[in-house]
Amino acid sequence: xxxxxxxxxxxxxxxDGGLQNVQVEANxxxxxxxxxxxxxxxxxxxxxxxxxxxxxxxxxxxxxxxGKPRLACMIQVASxxxxxxxTVTPLRAFPIIKDLVTDVSFNYKKAMEIPAYAHPDGLAxxxxxxxxxxxxxxxxxxxxxxxxxCQDVCHVVRDHEENKKSFAGPRFFIRIAELxxxxxDMLKNRKKTAQEEHGLGMCNITKCCxxxxxxxxxxxxxxxxxxxxxxxxxxxxxxxxxxxxxxxREGIV
Amino acid sequence: xxxxxxxxRAEIKERxxxxxxxxxxxxxxxxxxxxxVIYATFRTFENKNYFAEPLISPFYSPCxxxxxxxxxxxxxxxxxxxxxYFGIGISPALxxxxxxxxxxxxxxxxxxxxxxxxxxxxxxCAVAEPHTKYTGETRAPLILQNSHRWFFYIGLVFNVxxxxxxxxxxxxAEKEWGHMSVGTLVFxxxxxxxxxxxxxxxxxxxxxxxxxxxxSKHPIRYKVWTVVSALNHKHPTFAWISLFGVAxxxxxxxxxxxxxxxNFYFF
Ligand code: SF4
Ligand code: SF4
Ligand code: FES
Ligand code: FES
Numbered sequence: 393x394x395x396x397x398x399x400x401x402x403x404x405x406x407x408d409g410g411l412q413n414v415q416v417e418a419n420x421x422x423x424x425x426x427x428x429x430x431x432x433x434x435x436x437x438x439x440x441x442x443x444x445x446x447x448x449x450x451x452x453x454x455x456x457x458x459g460k461p462r463l464a465c466m467i468q469v470a471s472x473x474x475x476x477x478x479t480v481t482p483l484r485a486f487p488i489i490k491d492l493v494t495d496v497s498f499n500y501k502k503a504m505e506i507p508a509y510a511h512p513d514g515l516a517x518x519x520x521x522x523x524x525x526x527x528x529x530x531x532x533x534x535x536x537x538x539x540x541x542c543q544d545v546c547h548v549v550r551d552h553e554e555n556k557k558s559f560a561g562p563r564f565f566i567r568i569a570e571l572x573x574x575x576x577d578m579l580k581n582r583k584k585t586a587q588e589e590h591g592l593g594m595c596n597i598t599k600c601c602x603x604x605x606x607x608x609x610x611x612x613x614x615x616x617x618x619x620x621x622x623x624x625x626x627x628x629x630x631x632x633x634x635x636x637x638x639x640x641r642e643g644i645v
Numbered sequence: 646x647x648x649x650x651x652x653x654r655a656e657i658k659e660r661x662x663x664x665x666x667x668x669x670x671x672x673x674x675x676x677x678x679x680x681x682v683i684y685a686t687f688r689t690f691e692n693k694n695y696f697a698e699p700l701i702s703p704f705y706s707p708c709x710x711x712x713x714x715x716x717x718x719x720x721x722x723x724x725x726x727x728x729x730y731f732g733i734g735i736s737p738a739l740x741x742x743x744x745x746x747x748x749x750x751x752x753x754x755x756x757x758x759x760x761x762x763x764x765x766x767x768x769x770c771a772v773a774e775p776h777t778k779y780t781g782e783t784r785a786p787l788i789l790q791n792s793h794r795w796f797f798y799i800g801l802v803f804n805v806x807x808x809x810x811x812x813x814x815x816x817x818a819e820k821e822w823g824h825m826s827v828g829t830l831v832f833x834x835x836x837x838x839x840x841x842x843x844x845x846x847x848x849x850x851x852x853x854x855x856x857x858x859x860x861s862k863h864p865i866r867y868k869v870w871t872v873v874s875a876l877n878h879k880h881p882t883f884a885w886i887s888l889f890g891v892a893x894x895x896x897x898x899x900x901x902x903x904x905x906x907x908n909f910y911f912f
Protein backbone atom coordinates (compact mmCIF):
# COMPACT_ATOMS: atom_id res chain seq x y z
CA UNK A 393 0.00 0.00 0.00
CA UNK A 394 1.40 3.36 -0.98
CA UNK A 395 1.71 6.04 1.67
CA UNK A 396 2.76 9.67 1.76
CA UNK A 397 6.08 10.23 3.40
CA UNK A 398 7.47 13.46 4.81
CA UNK A 399 11.18 13.87 4.18
CA UNK A 400 13.66 16.57 5.11
CA UNK A 401 16.63 16.37 2.82
CA UNK A 402 19.81 18.39 3.21
CA UNK A 403 20.63 20.22 -0.01
CA UNK A 404 23.59 22.43 -0.69
CA UNK A 405 27.33 22.44 -1.16
CA UNK A 406 30.43 23.76 0.56
CA UNK A 407 29.25 27.37 0.38
CA ASP A 408 25.87 26.91 2.03
CA GLY A 409 22.91 24.63 2.35
CA GLY A 410 20.01 23.53 4.51
CA LEU A 411 17.20 21.08 5.07
CA GLN A 412 14.35 21.08 2.55
CA ASN A 413 10.95 19.50 3.12
CA VAL A 414 9.43 17.23 0.50
CA GLN A 415 6.49 14.91 0.40
CA VAL A 416 6.87 11.74 -1.57
CA GLU A 417 5.03 8.51 -2.18
CA ALA A 418 6.42 5.34 -0.65
CA ASN A 419 5.38 1.81 -1.51
CA UNK A 420 5.34 -1.21 0.70
CA UNK A 421 8.73 -2.83 1.16
CA UNK A 422 10.68 0.21 0.03
CA UNK A 423 13.84 1.49 1.64
CA UNK A 424 14.94 5.07 2.20
CA UNK A 425 17.15 4.98 -0.89
CA UNK A 426 14.10 4.12 -3.01
CA UNK A 427 12.19 7.18 -1.90
CA UNK A 428 15.25 9.38 -2.35
CA UNK A 429 15.40 8.13 -5.92
CA UNK A 430 11.72 8.94 -6.34
CA UNK A 431 12.35 12.46 -5.08
CA UNK A 432 15.18 12.73 -7.58
CA UNK A 433 12.98 11.45 -10.42
CA UNK A 434 9.94 13.56 -9.68
CA UNK A 435 10.88 16.69 -7.78
CA UNK A 436 14.60 17.37 -7.50
CA UNK A 437 16.24 16.32 -10.72
CA UNK A 438 19.67 17.50 -9.65
CA UNK A 439 19.72 15.87 -6.19
CA UNK A 440 23.16 14.30 -5.71
CA UNK A 441 23.23 10.90 -4.04
CA UNK A 442 25.79 8.11 -4.19
CA UNK A 443 24.73 4.48 -4.51
CA UNK A 444 25.57 1.29 -6.33
CA UNK A 445 24.32 -2.09 -5.22
CA UNK A 446 21.10 -1.40 -3.31
CA UNK A 447 21.94 -4.55 -1.37
CA UNK A 448 24.00 -3.27 1.55
CA UNK A 449 27.19 -4.59 0.08
CA UNK A 450 28.97 -1.77 -1.75
CA UNK A 451 29.06 0.78 1.04
CA UNK A 452 28.21 3.70 -1.25
CA UNK A 453 24.89 4.94 0.10
CA UNK A 454 26.18 5.98 3.53
CA UNK A 455 24.31 8.96 4.91
CA UNK A 456 22.69 10.07 8.15
CA UNK A 457 19.06 9.22 8.68
CA UNK A 458 17.39 10.87 11.66
CA GLY A 459 20.85 11.75 12.84
CA LYS A 460 22.26 8.22 12.72
CA PRO A 461 24.88 7.05 10.25
CA ARG A 462 23.16 4.37 8.13
CA LEU A 463 23.13 2.70 4.73
CA ALA A 464 20.10 4.22 2.99
CA CYS A 465 19.49 1.03 1.04
CA MET A 466 19.11 -1.01 4.23
CA ILE A 467 16.60 1.12 6.13
CA GLN A 468 12.99 0.15 5.60
CA VAL A 469 10.53 3.00 5.24
CA ALA A 470 8.17 0.87 7.33
CA SER A 471 10.46 1.29 10.33
CA UNK A 472 9.27 4.88 10.69
CA UNK A 473 5.96 5.98 12.14
CA UNK A 474 3.16 7.19 9.84
CA UNK A 475 3.46 10.84 10.79
CA UNK A 476 7.18 10.85 11.33
CA UNK A 477 9.36 13.18 9.26
CA UNK A 478 12.52 11.43 8.14
CA THR A 479 15.57 13.67 8.12
CA VAL A 480 18.30 12.75 5.66
CA THR A 481 21.68 14.47 5.66
CA PRO A 482 25.11 13.76 4.26
CA LEU A 483 27.79 12.28 6.54
CA ARG A 484 28.76 14.99 8.99
CA ALA A 485 32.39 14.05 9.56
CA PHE A 486 33.59 14.59 6.00
CA PRO A 487 33.78 17.62 3.70
CA ILE A 488 30.59 18.20 1.75
CA ILE A 489 30.61 18.04 -2.04
CA LYS A 490 26.94 18.35 -2.92
CA ASP A 491 23.64 17.37 -1.27
CA LEU A 492 24.07 13.85 0.11
CA VAL A 493 27.53 13.33 -1.31
CA THR A 494 30.65 13.90 0.78
CA ASP A 495 34.34 13.70 0.05
CA VAL A 496 35.53 10.53 1.77
CA SER A 497 39.13 10.71 0.51
CA PHE A 498 40.33 11.05 4.12
CA ASN A 499 39.75 7.30 4.36
CA TYR A 500 41.74 6.46 1.25
CA LYS A 501 44.63 8.51 2.53
CA LYS A 502 44.52 6.64 5.84
CA ALA A 503 44.33 3.29 4.01
CA MET A 504 47.57 4.09 2.23
CA GLU A 505 49.31 4.84 5.51
CA ILE A 506 48.82 1.28 6.80
CA PRO A 507 51.73 -0.92 5.71
CA ALA A 508 50.60 -3.84 3.57
CA TYR A 509 50.83 -7.53 4.45
CA ALA A 510 54.46 -8.70 4.48
CA HIS A 511 54.90 -12.21 3.11
CA PRO A 512 57.63 -14.44 4.63
CA ASP A 513 60.86 -14.40 2.67
CA GLY A 514 61.53 -17.51 0.64
CA LEU A 515 57.97 -18.81 0.89
CA ALA A 516 56.63 -19.20 -2.63
CA UNK A 517 53.08 -17.81 -3.02
CA UNK A 518 51.53 -21.24 -3.67
CA UNK A 519 53.25 -22.79 -0.67
CA UNK A 520 51.67 -20.70 2.07
CA UNK A 521 49.63 -22.83 4.49
CA UNK A 522 47.44 -21.58 7.29
CA UNK A 523 45.14 -23.31 9.75
CA UNK A 524 41.52 -22.25 9.86
CA UNK A 525 41.66 -21.39 13.59
CA UNK A 526 44.55 -19.04 12.90
CA UNK A 527 42.73 -16.99 10.27
CA UNK A 528 39.27 -17.03 11.82
CA UNK A 529 39.72 -13.90 13.85
CA UNK A 530 40.94 -11.91 10.86
CA UNK A 531 38.09 -13.15 8.71
CA UNK A 532 35.58 -11.18 10.72
CA UNK A 533 37.38 -8.01 9.70
CA UNK A 534 37.37 -9.00 6.02
CA UNK A 535 33.60 -8.51 6.01
CA UNK A 536 34.15 -4.75 5.97
CA UNK A 537 32.43 -3.10 2.99
CA UNK A 538 34.19 0.26 3.48
CA UNK A 539 31.03 2.22 3.99
CA UNK A 540 32.97 4.43 6.42
CA UNK A 541 29.99 4.79 8.73
CA CYS A 542 32.33 3.93 11.60
CA GLN A 543 34.77 6.58 10.49
CA ASP A 544 31.90 9.06 10.29
CA VAL A 545 30.49 8.39 13.74
CA CYS A 546 33.81 8.29 15.58
CA HIS A 547 33.88 11.36 17.79
CA VAL A 548 37.67 11.54 17.65
CA VAL A 549 37.46 13.01 14.15
CA ARG A 550 33.77 13.83 13.84
CA ASP A 551 34.03 16.31 16.69
CA HIS A 552 37.68 17.31 16.22
CA GLU A 553 38.75 18.11 12.70
CA GLU A 554 42.35 18.65 13.86
CA ASN A 555 42.65 14.99 14.92
CA LYS A 556 42.33 13.77 11.33
CA LYS A 557 46.08 14.15 10.88
CA SER A 558 46.96 11.71 13.61
CA PHE A 559 44.05 9.26 13.74
CA ALA A 560 43.46 6.39 11.33
CA GLY A 561 40.00 5.53 12.64
CA PRO A 562 38.15 2.30 13.47
CA ARG A 563 38.02 0.94 9.92
CA PHE A 564 41.82 0.99 9.85
CA PHE A 565 42.23 -0.34 13.36
CA ILE A 566 40.47 -3.48 12.19
CA ARG A 567 42.87 -3.57 9.25
CA ILE A 568 45.86 -3.29 11.59
CA ALA A 569 44.40 -5.94 13.89
CA GLU A 570 43.73 -8.23 10.93
CA LEU A 571 47.36 -8.05 9.90
CA UNK A 572 48.78 -8.24 13.41
CA UNK A 573 46.75 -11.40 14.00
CA UNK A 574 47.63 -12.82 10.58
CA UNK A 575 49.63 -16.05 11.02
CA UNK A 576 52.05 -15.29 8.18
CA ASP A 577 52.45 -11.52 8.31
CA MET A 578 56.11 -10.75 8.95
CA LEU A 579 55.95 -7.07 9.83
CA LYS A 580 56.83 -6.86 13.51
CA ASN A 581 56.16 -3.26 14.47
CA ARG A 582 52.42 -3.03 13.89
CA LYS A 583 51.63 -2.63 17.60
CA LYS A 584 54.12 0.17 18.07
CA THR A 585 53.05 2.09 14.97
CA ALA A 586 49.38 1.54 15.78
CA GLN A 587 49.96 3.50 18.96
CA GLU A 588 52.55 6.00 17.82
CA GLU A 589 51.50 6.75 14.25
CA HIS A 590 47.92 5.69 13.73
CA GLY A 591 46.41 7.10 16.91
CA LEU A 592 45.12 3.95 18.61
CA GLY A 593 45.49 5.73 21.97
CA MET A 594 43.05 8.43 20.87
CA CYS A 595 40.22 5.93 20.84
CA ASN A 596 38.41 5.91 24.17
CA ILE A 597 36.54 2.67 23.39
CA THR A 598 33.12 4.28 23.54
CA LYS A 599 31.96 1.81 20.89
CA CYS A 600 30.02 4.00 18.47
CA CYS A 601 31.87 2.39 15.56
CA UNK A 602 30.56 -1.00 16.66
CA UNK A 603 27.05 0.40 17.05
CA UNK A 604 26.83 1.65 13.48
CA UNK A 605 28.70 -1.06 11.55
CA UNK A 606 26.23 -2.57 9.04
CA UNK A 607 28.35 -5.72 8.84
CA UNK A 608 28.11 -6.13 12.62
CA UNK A 609 31.85 -6.35 12.98
CA UNK A 610 32.66 -6.13 16.67
CA UNK A 611 35.22 -3.45 15.99
CA UNK A 612 35.89 -2.37 19.56
CA UNK A 613 35.81 -5.73 21.33
CA UNK A 614 37.56 -7.82 18.72
CA UNK A 615 40.01 -5.40 17.12
CA UNK A 616 40.59 -2.20 19.09
CA UNK A 617 40.72 -3.58 22.62
CA UNK A 618 42.90 -6.57 21.61
CA UNK A 619 45.23 -4.12 19.87
CA UNK A 620 45.29 -1.90 22.95
CA UNK A 621 46.23 -4.96 25.01
CA UNK A 622 48.98 -5.84 22.53
CA UNK A 623 50.29 -2.30 22.81
CA UNK A 624 50.35 -2.65 26.60
CA UNK A 625 52.41 -5.81 26.11
CA UNK A 626 55.18 -3.93 24.34
CA UNK A 627 54.94 -0.46 25.83
CA UNK A 628 53.37 -0.38 29.27
CA UNK A 629 54.10 -3.72 30.86
CA UNK A 630 57.54 -3.72 32.52
CA UNK A 631 57.53 -7.50 33.01
CA UNK A 632 56.87 -8.21 29.36
CA UNK A 633 59.38 -5.57 28.36
CA UNK A 634 61.99 -7.26 30.51
CA UNK A 635 61.07 -10.61 28.98
CA UNK A 636 61.66 -9.16 25.54
CA UNK A 637 65.12 -7.94 26.59
CA UNK A 638 66.01 -11.40 27.78
CA UNK A 639 64.92 -12.51 24.36
CA UNK A 640 62.03 -14.80 25.10
CA ARG A 641 59.18 -12.71 23.83
CA GLU A 642 58.40 -10.50 20.91
CA GLY A 643 59.87 -7.20 21.96
CA ILE A 644 59.61 -3.53 21.11
CA VAL A 645 60.30 -3.64 17.41
CA UNK B 646 34.14 26.21 14.98
CA UNK B 647 35.33 22.65 14.90
CA UNK B 648 33.84 19.21 14.59
CA UNK B 649 30.48 18.93 12.88
CA UNK B 650 30.37 22.71 12.66
CA UNK B 651 33.64 22.94 10.70
CA UNK B 652 33.39 25.13 7.60
CA UNK B 653 34.08 22.22 5.22
CA ARG B 654 31.18 20.13 6.51
CA ALA B 655 27.54 20.26 5.52
CA GLU B 656 26.06 23.28 7.25
CA ILE B 657 23.67 22.00 9.92
CA LYS B 658 23.13 23.92 13.11
CA GLU B 659 21.87 21.11 15.35
CA ARG B 660 24.51 19.20 17.32
CA UNK B 661 22.53 16.07 16.58
CA UNK B 662 19.49 15.23 14.50
CA UNK B 663 18.77 12.06 16.42
CA UNK B 664 15.11 11.74 17.30
CA UNK B 665 15.33 8.82 19.71
CA UNK B 666 15.94 9.14 23.45
CA UNK B 667 19.71 9.08 23.12
CA UNK B 668 20.15 10.79 26.49
CA UNK B 669 18.36 8.06 28.43
CA UNK B 670 21.17 5.51 28.56
CA UNK B 671 23.86 7.96 29.74
CA UNK B 672 21.41 9.46 32.23
CA UNK B 673 20.68 6.05 33.77
CA UNK B 674 24.39 5.19 33.87
CA UNK B 675 25.12 8.52 35.50
CA UNK B 676 22.46 8.01 38.15
CA UNK B 677 23.40 4.44 38.99
CA UNK B 678 27.16 4.99 39.11
CA UNK B 679 26.80 8.18 41.12
CA UNK B 680 24.52 6.44 43.65
CA UNK B 681 27.05 3.65 44.00
CA VAL B 682 29.92 6.10 44.51
CA ILE B 683 27.96 8.01 47.16
CA TYR B 684 26.97 4.83 48.98
CA ALA B 685 30.48 3.36 48.78
CA THR B 686 32.03 6.60 50.06
CA PHE B 687 29.62 6.70 52.97
CA ARG B 688 30.36 3.08 53.83
CA THR B 689 34.10 3.50 53.52
CA PHE B 690 34.12 6.27 56.07
CA GLU B 691 31.43 4.87 58.32
CA ASN B 692 33.95 2.46 59.87
CA LYS B 693 31.39 0.35 61.68
CA ASN B 694 28.74 -2.29 61.06
CA TYR B 695 31.00 -4.16 58.66
CA PHE B 696 31.15 -7.44 60.52
CA ALA B 697 28.57 -9.79 61.87
CA GLU B 698 30.13 -13.17 62.56
CA PRO B 699 30.68 -14.91 60.16
CA LEU B 700 29.93 -12.23 57.55
CA ILE B 701 32.44 -9.52 56.66
CA SER B 702 31.47 -6.78 54.26
CA PRO B 703 33.34 -6.97 50.94
CA PHE B 704 34.19 -3.27 51.35
CA TYR B 705 36.24 -4.15 54.43
CA SER B 706 37.86 -7.39 53.36
CA PRO B 707 40.71 -8.06 53.87
CA CYS B 708 40.72 -6.01 57.07
CA UNK B 709 44.28 -4.85 57.57
CA UNK B 710 44.38 -2.27 60.30
CA UNK B 711 44.84 -2.37 64.08
CA UNK B 712 41.25 -1.25 64.61
CA UNK B 713 39.73 -4.21 62.77
CA UNK B 714 37.09 -6.03 64.74
CA UNK B 715 38.24 -9.32 66.22
CA UNK B 716 37.41 -12.14 63.86
CA UNK B 717 37.85 -10.07 60.70
CA UNK B 718 41.62 -10.35 60.41
CA UNK B 719 43.19 -12.89 58.07
CA UNK B 720 46.26 -14.56 59.52
CA UNK B 721 48.34 -14.34 56.31
CA UNK B 722 48.01 -10.56 56.16
CA UNK B 723 47.89 -9.67 59.84
CA UNK B 724 47.26 -6.04 60.78
CA UNK B 725 50.05 -4.02 59.12
CA UNK B 726 48.29 -0.65 59.41
CA UNK B 727 47.54 1.57 62.39
CA UNK B 728 44.07 2.83 63.04
CA UNK B 729 45.23 6.40 62.81
CA TYR B 730 47.92 8.38 61.08
CA PHE B 731 48.96 11.94 62.03
CA GLY B 732 46.17 11.96 64.55
CA ILE B 733 43.51 11.21 61.97
CA GLY B 734 41.50 8.03 62.33
CA ILE B 735 41.49 5.99 59.13
CA SER B 736 38.86 3.46 58.23
CA PRO B 737 40.27 0.02 57.37
CA ALA B 738 38.29 0.16 54.11
CA LEU B 739 40.52 2.99 52.90
CA UNK B 740 43.64 0.83 52.83
CA UNK B 741 42.16 -1.51 50.25
CA UNK B 742 39.74 0.75 48.41
CA UNK B 743 42.19 1.66 45.64
CA UNK B 744 42.33 -1.91 44.34
CA UNK B 745 38.69 -2.70 43.52
CA UNK B 746 38.19 0.96 42.63
CA UNK B 747 41.20 0.98 40.29
CA UNK B 748 40.07 -2.29 38.73
CA UNK B 749 36.66 -0.90 37.87
CA UNK B 750 37.91 2.55 36.90
CA UNK B 751 40.33 1.09 34.34
CA UNK B 752 37.90 -1.57 33.07
CA UNK B 753 37.29 -1.17 29.35
CA UNK B 754 33.55 -1.36 29.84
CA UNK B 755 33.32 1.14 32.70
CA UNK B 756 35.59 3.46 30.77
CA UNK B 757 33.07 3.47 27.96
CA UNK B 758 30.26 4.11 30.46
CA UNK B 759 31.78 6.99 32.32
CA UNK B 760 33.39 8.62 29.31
CA UNK B 761 29.90 8.77 27.88
CA UNK B 762 27.81 9.48 30.98
CA UNK B 763 30.13 11.68 33.03
CA UNK B 764 32.57 13.20 30.57
CA UNK B 765 30.18 13.29 27.61
CA UNK B 766 32.92 12.31 25.27
CA UNK B 767 30.69 11.59 23.42
CA UNK B 768 27.37 11.59 25.35
CA UNK B 769 25.93 9.25 22.69
CA CYS B 770 26.82 8.25 19.14
CA ALA B 771 26.55 11.05 16.59
CA VAL B 772 25.82 13.59 19.32
CA ALA B 773 28.49 16.29 19.28
CA GLU B 774 30.54 16.42 22.45
CA PRO B 775 30.99 19.71 24.29
CA HIS B 776 34.79 19.64 24.45
CA THR B 777 36.95 21.69 22.12
CA LYS B 778 40.10 19.61 22.56
CA TYR B 779 40.43 15.86 22.68
CA THR B 780 43.49 13.65 23.05
CA GLY B 781 41.87 10.41 24.19
CA GLU B 782 44.01 8.06 26.23
CA THR B 783 47.32 9.28 24.86
CA ARG B 784 48.58 11.37 27.76
CA ALA B 785 48.42 11.70 31.56
CA PRO B 786 46.24 11.02 33.39
CA LEU B 787 44.27 8.83 30.98
CA ILE B 788 47.34 7.01 29.69
CA LEU B 789 47.25 5.29 33.09
CA GLN B 790 44.25 3.30 31.83
CA ASN B 791 46.94 1.03 30.42
CA SER B 792 47.54 -0.22 33.96
CA HIS B 793 44.33 -2.24 33.83
CA ARG B 794 46.15 -5.57 33.77
CA TRP B 795 47.82 -4.90 37.11
CA PHE B 796 44.50 -4.16 38.72
CA PHE B 797 43.16 -7.28 37.06
CA TYR B 798 45.82 -9.45 38.73
CA ILE B 799 45.25 -7.81 42.11
CA GLY B 800 41.52 -8.21 41.53
CA LEU B 801 42.05 -11.95 41.27
CA VAL B 802 43.71 -11.94 44.69
CA PHE B 803 40.71 -10.08 46.06
CA ASN B 804 38.41 -12.64 44.49
CA VAL B 805 40.27 -15.38 46.31
CA UNK B 806 39.93 -13.50 49.61
CA UNK B 807 36.22 -12.90 49.06
CA UNK B 808 35.81 -16.55 48.13
CA UNK B 809 37.39 -17.41 51.48
CA UNK B 810 34.93 -15.04 53.17
CA UNK B 811 32.15 -16.90 51.39
CA UNK B 812 33.47 -20.25 52.61
CA UNK B 813 33.54 -18.82 56.15
CA UNK B 814 29.89 -17.91 55.68
CA UNK B 815 29.15 -21.63 56.02
CA UNK B 816 29.83 -21.25 59.75
CA UNK B 817 27.46 -19.94 62.35
CA ALA B 818 28.04 -17.10 64.81
CA GLU B 819 29.73 -19.62 67.16
CA LYS B 820 32.27 -20.46 64.43
CA GLU B 821 30.88 -23.98 63.92
CA TRP B 822 30.96 -25.33 60.38
CA GLY B 823 28.15 -26.81 58.37
CA HIS B 824 25.61 -24.03 58.60
CA MET B 825 23.94 -21.93 56.01
CA SER B 826 22.10 -18.65 56.22
CA VAL B 827 20.60 -16.02 53.96
CA GLY B 828 23.97 -14.31 54.29
CA THR B 829 25.66 -17.37 52.80
CA LEU B 830 23.47 -17.09 49.72
CA VAL B 831 24.07 -13.36 49.44
CA PHE B 832 27.82 -13.98 49.56
CA UNK B 833 27.74 -16.86 47.08
CA UNK B 834 25.89 -14.68 44.61
CA UNK B 835 28.17 -11.70 45.06
CA UNK B 836 31.39 -13.72 44.82
CA UNK B 837 30.23 -15.73 41.81
CA UNK B 838 29.40 -12.52 39.99
CA UNK B 839 32.81 -11.09 40.85
CA UNK B 840 34.50 -14.14 39.35
CA UNK B 841 32.38 -13.90 36.22
CA UNK B 842 33.20 -10.21 35.97
CA UNK B 843 36.95 -10.92 36.24
CA UNK B 844 36.94 -13.93 33.93
CA UNK B 845 35.05 -12.05 31.24
CA UNK B 846 37.54 -9.14 31.39
CA UNK B 847 39.23 -8.12 28.15
CA UNK B 848 42.65 -8.37 29.76
CA UNK B 849 41.83 -11.90 30.87
CA UNK B 850 40.79 -12.76 27.32
CA UNK B 851 44.03 -11.32 25.99
CA UNK B 852 46.27 -12.96 28.56
CA UNK B 853 44.78 -16.42 28.28
CA UNK B 854 44.90 -16.61 24.50
CA UNK B 855 44.17 -13.37 22.70
CA UNK B 856 47.80 -12.36 22.44
CA UNK B 857 48.68 -15.45 20.38
CA UNK B 858 49.19 -15.34 16.66
CA UNK B 859 48.94 -19.09 16.14
CA UNK B 860 46.01 -20.67 17.95
CA SER B 861 46.80 -23.92 16.12
CA LYS B 862 50.01 -24.30 18.12
CA HIS B 863 48.20 -23.82 21.45
CA PRO B 864 45.05 -25.92 21.32
CA ILE B 865 44.32 -25.68 25.05
CA ARG B 866 44.76 -21.93 25.22
CA TYR B 867 42.58 -21.68 22.13
CA LYS B 868 39.81 -23.61 23.90
CA VAL B 869 40.13 -21.41 26.97
CA TRP B 870 40.12 -18.30 24.80
CA THR B 871 36.92 -19.48 23.11
CA VAL B 872 35.17 -19.90 26.45
CA VAL B 873 36.44 -16.58 27.81
CA SER B 874 35.42 -14.87 24.57
CA ALA B 875 31.87 -16.10 25.08
CA LEU B 876 31.91 -14.73 28.64
CA ASN B 877 33.51 -11.53 27.38
CA HIS B 878 30.45 -10.93 25.24
CA LYS B 879 28.50 -10.54 28.51
CA HIS B 880 31.12 -8.45 30.27
CA PRO B 881 28.89 -5.35 30.57
CA THR B 882 26.16 -7.44 32.19
CA PHE B 883 28.60 -8.97 34.66
CA ALA B 884 30.04 -5.53 35.36
CA TRP B 885 26.65 -4.25 36.50
CA ILE B 886 25.44 -7.37 38.29
CA SER B 887 28.69 -7.75 40.20
CA LEU B 888 28.50 -4.11 41.24
CA PHE B 889 25.00 -4.66 42.61
CA GLY B 890 26.16 -7.95 44.11
CA VAL B 891 28.92 -6.31 46.13
CA ALA B 892 26.68 -3.45 47.21
CA UNK B 893 23.98 -5.96 48.14
CA UNK B 894 26.40 -8.01 50.25
CA UNK B 895 27.53 -4.87 52.05
CA UNK B 896 24.00 -3.64 52.63
CA UNK B 897 23.09 -7.05 54.04
CA UNK B 898 26.09 -7.16 56.39
CA UNK B 899 25.37 -3.63 57.55
CA UNK B 900 21.75 -4.48 58.26
CA UNK B 901 22.73 -7.56 60.27
CA UNK B 902 25.64 -5.89 62.09
CA UNK B 903 23.56 -2.89 63.08
CA UNK B 904 20.84 -5.14 64.43
CA UNK B 905 18.23 -3.99 61.93
CA UNK B 906 17.64 -7.60 60.83
CA UNK B 907 18.83 -11.01 61.99
CA ASN B 908 20.68 -13.32 59.64
CA PHE B 909 18.23 -16.15 59.14
CA TYR B 910 19.81 -19.63 59.31
CA PHE B 911 18.38 -22.46 57.21
CA PHE B 912 20.38 -24.97 59.23
S1 SF4 C 1 35.35 2.99 19.99
FE1 SF4 C 1 37.13 4.25 19.46
S2 SF4 C 1 37.31 4.09 17.24
FE2 SF4 C 1 35.26 3.37 17.79
S3 SF4 C 1 33.99 5.18 17.56
FE3 SF4 C 1 34.62 5.09 19.71
S4 SF4 C 1 36.48 6.33 19.85
FE4 SF4 C 1 36.11 5.91 17.66
S1 SF4 D 1 34.06 -1.57 9.72
FE1 SF4 D 1 31.85 -1.65 9.38
S2 SF4 D 1 31.21 0.50 9.55
FE2 SF4 D 1 33.40 0.52 9.27
S3 SF4 D 1 33.72 0.76 7.08
FE3 SF4 D 1 33.74 -1.43 7.51
S4 SF4 D 1 31.66 -2.13 7.22
FE4 SF4 D 1 31.59 0.12 7.35
S1 FES E 1 23.84 1.06 -2.34
FE1 FES E 1 25.42 -0.38 -1.91
S2 FES E 1 25.38 -0.40 0.25
FE2 FES E 1 23.67 0.84 -0.21
S1 FES F 1 37.73 -5.08 30.85
FE1 FES F 1 36.30 -4.84 32.41
S2 FES F 1 37.39 -5.73 34.06
FE2 FES F 1 38.87 -5.87 32.49
